[in-house]
Amino acid sequence: MLAVTIVLVVVATALLFGIGDFSRVVWGLPGASGLWALGFSGAGYPIIRRHPANPVGWFLLIAGVASGVAVLGTAIPYAGNLNGPILLLMNFWVVSVAALCTTVVLFPSGSPPSRWWWAFLAVVWGSGCLEYFKAFPTSSGFAFLPQELDVLAAP
Numbered sequence: 001m002l003a004v005t006i007v008l009v010v011v012a013t014a015l016l017f018g019i020g021d022f023s024r025v026v027w028g029l030p031g032a033s034g035l036w037a038l039g040f041s042g043a044g045y046p047i048i049r050r051h052p053a054n055p056v057g058w059f060l061l062i063a064g065v066a067s068g069v070a071v072l073g074t075a076i077p078y079a080g081n082l083n084g085p086i087l088l089l090m091n092f093w094v095v096s097v098a099a100l101c102t103t104v105v106l107f108p109s110g111s112p113p114s115r116w117w118w119a120f121l122a123v124v125w126g127s128g129c130l131e132y133f134k135a136f137p138t139s140s141g142f143a144f145l146p147q148e149l150d151v152l153a154a155p
Helices: 002-019 032-050 055-075 085-090 093-106 117-133 147-153
Strands: none
Touching: 002 032, 002 055, 032 055, 032 093, 055 085, 055 093, 093 117
């Protein structure tokens, strides 16, 4: 999974610099999102090597791969058409956020502090699925919400 993340980030960075369109970069730095992906996977890999049964490392690796996929989706030139597979790649950030929330809840032992945290994780992953799989067309506002909900995204 670490190798997949590295390949995704390298390909995305090459595409980003190849097309020269830096309008979709984070913090004004081309490839900065790739650093997140490499950081998550880089943190998860040693945990997996030492404690393969601990889910914290696996969720960090999942977050890294998902961030890498989102970076690749952002780097692909789309010529103004955001519907289809490119939008699905770009929305992979949702999987990364859910995996990171799971990592925080399960850290350090690999189990939540109480059984009620499973309900929290169910809400996180359920709302993430709703965000990822919601219907098209979407607006270009925050998190690609439907136009009717852009008002809620402003705060």
